[in-house]
Amino acid sequence: MSGTSLDGVDGVLMRLSADGSPQTLSGAALPMPDDLRAELLALNAAGHDELERAAHAANALARLYAGAVEHLLADAGLPASAVTAIGAHGQTVRHRPERGYTIQLNAPALLAELTGIDVVADFRSRDVAAGGQGAPLVPPFHAAMFGGDAPRAVLNLGGIANLTLLAPDQAPRGFDTGPANVLLDAWCQRHTGQPFDADGRWAASGRVDGALLQALIAGEPWLQSPPPKSTGRDLFNMTWLDARLAGWKDKTPADVQATLQRFTAQTVADALDAALPQAVEVLVCGGGARNAGLMRDLADALRRPVRATDEAGVAAQWMEALAFAWLAQMHVDGLKAGVPEVTGARGPRVLGALYPA
Numbered sequence: 001m002s003g004t005s006l007d008g009v010d011g012v013l014m015r016l017s018a019d020g021s022p023q024t025l026s027g028a029a030l031p032m033p034d035d036l037r038a039e040l041l042a043l044n045a046a047g048h049d050e051l052e053r054a055a056h057a058a059n060a061l062a063r064l065y066a067g068a069v070e071h072l073l074a075d076a077g078l079p080a081s082a083v084t085a086i087g088a089h090g091q092t093v094r095h096r097p098e099r100g101y102t103i104q105l106n107a108p109a110l111l112a113e114l115t116g117i118d119v120v121a122d123f124r125s126r127d128v129a130a131g132g133q134g135a136p137l138v139p140p141f142h143a144a145m146f147g148g149d150a151p152r153a154v155l156n157l158g159g160i161a162n163l164t165l166l167a168p169d170q171a172p173r174g175f176d177t178g179p180a181n182v183l184l185d186a187w188c189q190r191h192t193g194q195p196f197d198a199d200g201r202w203a204a205s206g207r208v209d210g211a212l213l214q215a216l217i218a219g220e221p222w223l224q225s226p227p228p229k230s231t232g233r234d235l236f237n238m239t240w241l242d243a244r245l246a247g248w249k250d251k252t253p254a255d256v257q258a259t260l261q262r263f264t265a266q267t268v269a270d271a272l273d274a275a276l277p278q279a280v281e282v283l284v285c286g287g288g289a290r291n292a293g294l295m296r297d298l299a300d301a302l303r304r305p306v307r308a309t310d311e312a313g314v315a316a317q318w319m320e321a322l323a324f325a326w327l328a329q330m331h332v333d334g335l336k337a338g339v340p341e342v343t344g345a346r347g348p349r350v351l352g353a354l355y356p357a
Contacts, residue, residue: 001089001320001321001324002032002061002064002065002089002090002091003158003159003286003287003320004092004158004159004160004181004182004232004233005158005159005181005182005185005196005287006032006037006040006041006091006159007031007032007037007185007195007196007287008029008030008031008032009028009029009030009032009064009065009067009068010027010028010029010068010317010318010320010321011027011028011029011030011065011068011069011071011072011321012024012025012026012027012028012072012318012321012322012325013025013026013027013072013073013075013076013078013083014322014325014326016326016329020144021144021145022145022314022322022325022326024315024318024322025072025076025078026071026072026073026075026076027072027075027315027317027318027321028068028071028072028075029317030064030067030068030071032064033060033064036057036060036061036064039053039056039057039060040057040061040091040093040105043057043093043105044093044094044233044234044237054093054105055107057091057105058090058091058105058106058107059107059110061090061091061105061106061107062088062106062107062108062110062111062114063110063114065086065088065111066111066114066115069086069111069115069117070115080115080116080117081116083117084118084328084329084332085117085118085119085120085328085329085331085332085354086111086112086115086117086118086119086120086328087120087121087123087324087325087326087327087328087329087331087352088106088108088111088119088120088121088324089104089106089121089123089324090104090105090106090108090121090122091104091105091106092104092105092232092233093105094234095134095135095230095231095232095234096234097128097132097133097134097135097230100128100129101125101128102124102125102128102134102135104121104122104124106121106122108120108121108122108353108355109355111355112355112356112357113357115357116357117357118332118354118355118356118357119354119355119357120327120328120331120332120352120353120354120355121352121353121355122352122353123137123324123327123351123352124137124351126338126349126350126351126352127338127343127345127349127351130338130345130346130347130349131344131345131346132228132338132340132343132344132345132346133175133228133229133230133342133343133344133345134230134343135162135176135230135343136156136162136164136174136175136176136230136342136343137323137324137327137337137338137342137343137351138156138162138164138174138319138320138323139154139164139165139172139173139174139339139342140172140337140339141322141323141326141327142154142164142166142172142174142323143164143166143172144326145309145312145313145314146166146283146309146312146314147166147168147172148166148168149168150168150280150281151165151166151167151168151276151278151279151280152166152279152280152281152282152283153165153166153272153276153279153281153282153283154166154282154283154284154285154309155268155282155283155284155285155286155298156180156284156285156286156319156320157180157181157264157284157285157286157287157288157289157291157294158180158181158286158287158288158320159179159180159181159182159185159232159233160176160178160179160180160182160231160232160236161176161177161178161179161180161264161267161268161288162174162175162176162177162230163175163177163268163271163272163275165272165275165276165279167276167278171339171341172339172341172342173227173275173276173341173342174339174342175227175228175229175230175271175275175342176229176230176231177267177268177270177271178220178222178223178231178236178263178264178267178268178271179236179260179263179264179267180264180286180288181196181264181287181288181291182233182236182237183236183238183241183260183263183264184196184197184203184257184260184261184264184294185197186237186238186241187238187241187253187256187257187260188202188257190238191253191257196287197257197261197291197293198291199290199291199292199293200261200291200292200293200294200296200297201293202254202257203254203257203258203260203261203293204258204293205254205258206252206253206254206255206256206257206258206259207255207258208255208258208259208261208262209248209251209255209256209258209259212248212251212256212259213259213262213263213266215244215248216244216259216260216263217263217266217267217270219244220240220244222235223267223270227275227344228342228343228344230343241260261293261294261297262297262301264288264294264297265294265297265298265300265301265302266301268298268301268302269298269301269302269303272302279304280304280305281304281305281306281307282298282302282304282305282306282307283307283308283309283311283312284298284306284307284308284309284316285308285309285314285316285317285319285320286316286319286320287317289308289309289310289316289317290316290317295308327351327352328352330350330351331350331351331352331354332354334350335350336348336349336350336351337350337351338350338351
């Protein structure tokens, strides 16, 4: 998995037990090379010679994925022949389901060639073809891991934040709530030269501006739109942020960072209060779960227990990679893993396409 934050590639080697519970055999985290990260970021917007640049970037990404697979197999002491399939999501560079498409750069045929393992890829497009958002796709996995007798939510904090809503005797629901790290990382990079705000320490040096926070929330219609919904860098990017900060030139960069961190927390809280107010707790995964400042803001805004999924038995760092391994297994088994209650598709669909080794 390489997500919206573009900080690297996470991989897991997973074994599913007879009851469907996952066992993590090994994990690998490879940093995203600077030149590839810059190119993938650039390809989120229109530019010169996009088709060839995208093809080269997809091949480079597949080679990085293959490197992660090599690490996983070596760490577990297993041959490639022991693996049923690789679930490879690819890198989203456009997500416009309202226009009938979503684009994840990937080279799954090359990945199959490099690894000698079947590859399942292109998970989102079938759901979009069926009228759905194509995202988020992880709620059925969250339901398999954390469903129970009490209503709870699972919050993934990648570049974008998404919620899974789990209530007893109900199909899982879920949707994107807005930015998680995408604006925090970009603002931090611009003003400090660092790719992210470690533990929210820079945000802690500033003060949340309540008026700016309310202006950011009230000024974006997407935040008030009802589910099903999903978003990405197509909407939440530095052009979006600069336009909204135009009338707030007196704010220090640290104050803006503190306000953006609270913006992430508040938009999550508003979404959860509207969709599942009876949730007794929130389990957090993704890179944002390692940001102590963001976790404090979340606990304050959500007014209910907030804890990393590590405490519930699934490592927060590996959650999304595990989810796409699980989705790959669903494809191999011919099971319909799409959830219309989440994406708004006309019905459940088998997700992904198979590239045999």
